[in-house]
Amino acid sequence: MKKYPPAYYSDYLGLDKLLSSQELLSKKYDSEAHDEMLFIIVHQAYELWFKQIIHELDSVINMFRHEYIDEVNIGIAVSRLARITDIQKLLIEQLRILETMTSLDFLDFRNFITPASGFQSFQFRLIENKLGLDPTQRTMLNEKGYRSYFAEKHQKQLKESEEQSSLFHLVEKWLERTPFLESEGFNFWESYKKAVITMLDEDKQTIINNPIISEEKRQKELNAHENTRENFRAIFDQDKHDELVHKNLRRMSFRATHAALFIHLYRDQPILQQPFKFLTLLVDIDELMTAWRYRHALMVLRMIGTKIGTGGTSGHDYLKMTVEKSKVYQDLFNMATFFIPRSTLPPLPDDIKKKLGFFYTTQQ
Ligand code: HEM
Incomplete structure (x- = not known):
């Protein structure tokens, strides 16, 4: 057996570097x-988990770059995305530790860190881009895009990370490639459409015949029902979509939406x-990002009230706005509509089962 030199715990983990990286500006x-020590260590712990x-x-992105993705790889992708969700849960919990620092304690050193801000977390932005956050949905700050607040190398x-295929785009392509959407003698869309129309007609009758609501409420419900019908039209009609x-x-594209459905x-x-677990995990990751954003915005409110942030945004109001605007997998979120x-x-x-390569039979 090949001999390797003995490893030493501290060197292996680079602890000399890691543990001498807490330089208090207040000091x-x-x-x-x-x-300030807690403030630095909490942020560093975040950055390690971001890594x-x-x-x-x-x-996962590298697996999905290939035209053909083996079933085994979907299993591996599922376990890795599940790991991300566990880390995210920890990241939400971790804010509680920072909240043991009171607002007044923060003011003891807040002035020293301006204009640095989590807004400039390079790895956080990479995660957003790799997941597939739509760059056009980003909020401009002082009429400048988020990138201009970073050092040149970043x-x-x-x-580059915006220009590369994101997980969103690769998953969309993977869904578009799924072979089972058309097959001879299989009229899923026809049967599905019929079932939808029956369901919608029944729903409409329920509203019309409901004896306990006022005419005004009935009209409102009928309008909402018409919106649902409109949503369904987009599932059947590419132009509408x-x-x-x-x-x-x-x-998501028309075809990818069909495959996901x-x-x-x-x-x-x-x-x-x-594949179902995989799609569900994408929604979980998106939801946990949203939960973190909201939880962080609440922490910011109790920490600095409605003051502006060290990074120059309106602070809590800006963060509240990003909560809704930063969802990536909205189409998968809304899938239950259909x-x-x-x-x-x-x-x-x-x-169709055979086409998907997961078919075993003892029959000749
Ligand atoms: C005392 C604790 C904290 C306060 C008062 C605070 C405050 C803020 C504020 C006001 C913003 C908006 C940008 C700005 O104007 O500065 C922001 C953004 C951000 N913060 Fe924090 N933060 C705190 C802790 C953290 C921690 C521990 C992290 C973990 C990495 C973090 C990550 C971020 C990120 C990623 C953004 C950008 C969010 C976006 O643009 O959607 N923050 N923070």
Whole structure:
């Protein structure tokens, strides 16, 4: 067996460097603030976890760059995305530790750190870009894009990360390639459409016949019902779908949306369980990002009230705005709009199961 030199714990983990990287600005400026150590360590812990998230995301992105993705890789991607969600849960919990620092304690050193801000977290922006945050949805700050608030070396890398295929785009392509959407003798869309129309007609009758609501309420409900019908039209009509994409109300392509819907509706089939888990994890990651953003905005409110941020935004108001504007997988989030009861779904034919490469039979 090959011999390797003995590893030493501290050297292996680079602890000399890591543990000497907490330089308190308050100490440097002869006004040492006890809580600045906590402030630095919490941020550093975040950045370490961001590094791990990027490591996992990059590996999944690399798998999805290929035209053909083996079923085994979907399983690996699922376990890596699940790891990201566990880290994210920890990241939300971690804010609590920072909240043991009071607002007054923060004021002891806040002046020293201006204009640095989490707004300039390079790795956080990389995560957003790799997940597929739409650059046009980003908020301009003083009429400048977020990249201009970074050092030059980071600006370049951020631009590159925007230009590379994000997980969103690769997943969209993967969904578009799924072979089971058209198959001879399998009229899923026809059966689905019929079931949808029956369901919508029944819903409408329920509203019309409801004896306990006022006429005004009935009209409101009928209007809402018409909106639902309109949403469904976009599932059947590519032009309608593209119109919604144009208005930023949908993002995923028509074909990818169909494939995602199909996977959700037929998720009980063993062949679709991993793809279903995969899509669900993307929604989980998006939701946990949103939860972190909201939780961070609340912490900021109790920490600095409605003061502006050290990075120059309006602070809490800006952060509240990014909560809603930063969702990436909105189409997958809203998928439930198009679900119909299992009992109305046409059965999946054998040739489709074969096409997906997850088929075993003892019959000749
Ligand atoms: C005392 C604690 C904190 C305060 C008062 C605070 C405050 C703020 C404020 C006001 C902003 C808006 C940008 C600005 O004007 O500066 C911001 C953005 C941000 N902060 Fe914090 N923050 C704190 C802790 C943290 C921690 C621990 C992290 C973890 C890395 C973090 C990450 C971020 C990120 C990623 C943004 C950008 C959000 C976006 O643009 O969507 N912050 N923070």
